[in-house]
Amino acid sequence: MDVKKILHVMRHAPHGTVYTYEGLEMILMMAAYEQDLTVVFIGDGVYALKKEQDTTDIGVKGYARTFAALGDYDVEKLYVDRISLEERGLTEEDLEVGVEILDSETIGRLMKEQDVVIHH
Amino acid sequence: MDVKKILHVMRHAPHGTVYTYEGLEMILMMAAYEQDLTVVFIGDGVYALKKEQDTTDIGVKGYARTFAALGDYDVEKLYVDRISLEERGLTEEDLEVGVEILDSETIGRLMKEQDVVIHH
Amino acid sequence: MKIGILLKQGPYNHQASDTAYKFAEAAIRKGHTVDAVFLYNDGVINATKLMDPPQDDRHIAERWSDLNREHGVEILACIAASKRRGINEDVMIKGGAITGLGTLTDIAIRNDRLITFGD
Amino acid sequence: MKIGILLKQGPYNHQASDTAYKFAEAAIRKGHTVDAVFLYNDGVINATKLMDPPQDDRHIAERWSDLNREHGVEILACIAASKRRGINEDVMIKGGAITGLGTLTDIAIRNDRLITFGD
Amino acid sequence: MLHTINKSPFESNILETCIRFVQPGDPILFIENGVYAVQAHSRFAPMLEGIREKNPVYALQPDLSARGVTSLIDGVKTVDYEGFVDLVEKHKVNNWL
Amino acid sequence: MLHTINKSPFESNILETCIRFVQPGDPILFIENGVYAVQAHSRFAPMLEGIREKNPVYALQPDLSARGVTSLIDGVKTVDYEGFVDLVEKHKVNNWL
Secondary structure (H helix, E strand, O other): OOOOEEEEEEOOOOOOEOHHHHHHHHHHHHHHHOOEEEEEEOHHHHHHHEOOOOOHHHOOOOOHHHHHHHHHHOOOOEEEEHHHHHHOOOOHHHEOOOOEEEOHHHHHHHHHOOOEEEEO | OOOOEEEEEEOOOOOOEOHHHHHHHHHHHHHHHOOEEEEEEOHHHHHHHEOOOOOHHHOOOOOHHHHHHHHHHOOOOEEEEHHHHHHOOOOHHHEOOOOEEEOHHHHHHHHHOOOEEEEO | OEEEEEEOOOOOOEOHHHHHHHHHHHHHHOOOEEEEEEEOHHHHHHHEOOOOOOOOOOOHHHHHHHHHHHHOOEEEEEHHHHHHOOOOHHHEOOOEEEEOHHHHHHHHHHOOEEEEEOO | OEEEEEEOOOOOOEOHHHHHHHHHHHHHHOOOEEEEEEEOHHHHHHHEOOOOOOOOOOOHHHHHHHHHHHHOOEEEEEHHHHHHOOOOHHHEOOOEEEEOHHHHHHHHHHOOEEEEEOO | OEEEEOOOOOOOOHHHHHHHHOOOOOOEEEOHHHHHHHEOOOOOHHHHHHHHHHOOEEEEHHHHHHOOOOOEOOOOEEEOHHHHHHHHHHOOEEEEO | OEEEEOOOOOOOOHHHHHHOOOOOOOOEEEOHHHHHHHEOOOOOHHHHHHHHHHOOEEEEHHHHHHOOOOOEOOOOEEEOHHHHHHHHHHOOEEEEO
């Protein structure tokens, strides 16, 4: 069977819309198919990884920690766009999950290598 | 019966989403209720009035001219935000419908006078 | 104070349904009257009883039904918006109804406030 | 070329359903194979047969049915996304089916391209 | 008149549009993804500090907590859903979407 | 790799984000509300002229016509849905949403 390079681009802040949550569900399912998966957080997508999210009072389920569990499903390549993080006044220490922070040029080349790119 | 001042704020470009079209349906219905209606076009909402829209090839119905017919339903107060028009490189001549072009300060005061404001 | 709510986004897809519900709850708790929740645009999808979310998640349609039963809040879906999105009387939640935009106008007129939640 | 389509927005509310359909039509006209349209997020609402748009408007659900019947394009709605939004087998259009995200993965693997339409 | 904003300033121009029309003294309440606007040290912090000089600025605490936004710009007041209702009682509303 | 953009540059920051990642020579296709980006004389015209120096820029004619966008920035090529398919055949795709 072909192994395809599939990139998931997380672009939305959590909770305001379902895109990040349903995107995460898609990544978890694809992880079972032994493809070459990468997840990159760009723009408001970086907010999905913010520490100390407590969704109790808005009455929805939180899921920031599920990103940390992706490693258990052999999804190891999690990257964060440096500029997106910086312009939001955040640093690596603000993130719930261990990720690699990359510059735009590196992410751009990574995108170009993919067979499939899905934005969430 | 109370007469309420109701403002409809058109904020989206046409065709990409349904908000402007369903907003127009709401305005037409409200026009039958003899309230004090105003419609203001802000941001991409000004694109709804652009001349020469031909939706044939995208397969959806056009409705720019329906805004021109609002006068027949006694909705006479149609205003366009000057800055929104200018930053899009448009002038009054580009618009399908006769409207009054207002500055931000005037629209801001108009908003504050309303009983009800609905964004589309 | 008498309050009408206009909800313009579908359930789960956008937080608007949750915020509208939490706002309505708080208003009732403080002694105000929530007269009606009018569903427009994709908001009409809030009213389908076919919704079947995971057990450990909130059930948005049932919450609206409960709000109707317990506090008399009318849950009203616009007919034109509903038809485009496959919502009709057959799938309508208990306590919900399909109506026209004229009803929204009445809601705007008879309430002290009309609050919009959407995107 | 073999093409899969991922559609993430609901009908009428967003142009994505129209653009996806026009793209699929053009691809077929040019001799390509459109393998499947996978409906995700609010995209699942494309698959309800209860949709009842005005006579003079396009019927988005029927167009997907026709594409399935005439060109064998699979129309597939994600089950988890469908349940949240009240889409199930009872309201599914002819030629449409409910399936899991594994199927989307298969579609991504077996096609030369996966194109996304949404918001 | 109470203005509400529910979108991240990074993803939407609505904050910049809204403030052109808001009258001095009118309160602005940030809800849902809008609450990122009041986080300290972001690119939008200087704009918010400017707004706060003319208008009372509020943010919905449940939305701040849900997003882990703990460090706020000085002078931003937080409210819960009941505080949101209080603001609606005191003012006519303009919900920017 | 073909990049598509479907949102108005006035309402979304996606154009500015996308171009940080697009590699020189890769085509960019504007569809749906994205086509407003290629209208001449708008606030975004100078940015688009800069992009066009490094990347081929296309716009979907049916979407331009639907919106009455008739005056385009120099050098923007228009395609119909079949031309869109041709671009997809030539390139892997990255549909920015």
